[in-house]
Amino acid sequence: MSSIDEKLQPVFDQVLQRNVGETEFHQAVKEVLESLGRVVAKHPQYLDDALIERICEPERQIIFRIPWVDDRGQVQINRGFRVQFNSALGPYKGGIRFHPSVNIGIIKFLGFEQIFKNALTGLPIGGGKGGSDFDPKGRSDAEIMRFCQSLMTELHRHIGEYTDVPAGDIGVGAREIGYMFGQYKRLTNRYEAGVLTGKGLTYGGSRARTEATGYGNAYFIQAMLATKSTDFEDKRVVVSGSGNVALYSIQKVKEFGAKVVACSDSSGYIVDDNGIDWALLREIKEVKRLRVSEYARAKGNGVHFVSTGSVWDVPCDIAMPSATQNELSGKDAATLIKNGVIAVGEGANMPCTPEAIRAFQEAGVMFAPGKAANAGGVATSALEMQQNASRDSWTFAQTEARLASIMQGIHDTCAETADEYGAPGNYVLGANIAGFVKVAEAMRSFGVI
Structure with missing residues (x-):
């Protein structure tokens, strides 16, 4: 670097x-x-x-108060953010994140990254990001609904299908998008389906949107591996995280013939040398919303849960950091390199520290940055906007085919640009x-x- x-x-x-x-x-x-x-x-x-x-x-930075009432009748106050960073290519586009760590600096970093990520998709979308320091963990559905409604009561005046189109992110899935869309509809008296993406299929959502970021990262890495005449077949893969991006990264690379041997959450990580059972992991994390330790408990012998250390201590051929920013340090990179990693694809936004990226590049490890490798999510959000605008709904296969084509295009654009500016690979x-x-x-x- x-x-x-x-x-x-x-x-x-x-x-x-x-x-x-x-x-x-x-x-x-x-x-x-x-x-x-x-x-x-x-x-x-x-x-x-x-x-x-x-x-x-940024073109505009919006910070606002979010008052809401919890199940005990107590008034709670959170802070909301929306950074509308750049609209040169289209309406601002970027997710909303609910996490205690959220502050204006994190939202600006995410919005800045989104400008270039969205540009790489080739679709007409600008860059923005939003969120709140609200923590949805342990909250009831009713509390989350009241919080989302309060947030949208302020946010609705700043968004629109031709202005700013939010989506989900950490802590914001289909449930939260549904509550926000309902409140937007109520406040505006309009059924403006294109104002939010990541919606449910019953009210304007796109098939393959849930899977898109993880699938897209797998497609990008597959294209990157092909430049070295190899692929995912029989490769050991480690994926950090176990949320949406991680889950569907695991599913797709298994389809590509890889064996995913480890994943994590904030409590620790699991190691399954026989290959993670994706259906069981999805049930535990996405359906039951439990910790990864429950996977080890359900599988029994041969599966280990580790509450200390790093998931990057597990030897692998391909690493897919898919949790959060700066999760993979220079020390972690050195461990991965020592253990023979050949490729890294960022499923999260900026999950590798500068020291880690430098170590990978100096060691000749193929490295796919998040603004390229995880662009599949926002690309499919833009495809959702396209379907909403044309009052259409595509099949899963149709949407995934478009996603695969877009990710191949992003890969080729990055590779060709690197060649043009004297830095092949x-x-x-x-x-x-x-x-x-x-x-x-x-x-x-x-x-x-």
Whole structure:
């Protein structure tokens, strides 16, 4: 990984000055700026009119109070966020996250990443992100409904199918989207199906949306492996997390012939050397909402639950970090490299630290950054918007075929861009430059706005 070009250092200095303490946002901006030195050397026009500075500054940041009443009758207060980062390519598009760690810096990092991820899909969507520090764990359905309704009471005035189209993220699934959509419909007196994605199939959702991020990561890694004349067949895979992205990554790579031997949640990780039983894991995590330790208890002999250490201690050929940001450290990367990992695909947003990415690249490990590898989720959200706009509904096979085609296209764009800028095989640089150029060209066309 390179350092920031001297022509771009003032941009980063300004980001640090204006966004004090927002370390995840600083990290995301730095990674992109490190890739752009080659671009401004070849195309100095991108330094004109503060274009790069404008890309690093959100178009709009919304912070609001969310009051709601719990089951004991007590009033609770949470904070809500929506960062509408860049609309050069289309309406803002990005998920809503419910997690105690959510703050403005995390939402800005996610929104910034979303700009380039969405650009790579080739679909007309801009970049945004939202969320709240609300923790849905342990809350009743009634509490979650009241919280979602209160959030949407404020958020509804800032979104719309031609303005900003939120989706789900950590802590926000079909249940939460349903409550938010119901409140939006109630407040606006409109059945505007395209205002939210990740909806249920009975009211405008898309088939394959639940599976899309995990499937998309598997498709991207498959394309990356093919450049080295190999594939998933008989490979040992470790997936971190056990939520939506992890579950459907596991399902798809098993279809591709791999053996997934470990996954995790915040309580620890499980190791099943015979290969994880996907149906059982899905029942425990997605249906019953229990901890991964219950999988080990249900399977019995030969399956281990480990509450200490790291899931990355488990030897594998392919690693798929699919939990949360900065979960895979430089130390974890060194362990994976020592144990013979050949490819890493980021299912989560920025799950590998800069030190980990550097270690993988220096060791010659194929590395797929999240803004490319996990773009399948938002791509399928855009396909949901397309179906809503045309009052249509596609089959699962139709939607998955489009997803596979989009992920192959993203892979090829990243690879070709890396080649063009003298860094063959560097998918980080390829993704950053390809996404940036598309957004920057649109912004230049609009003038200084």
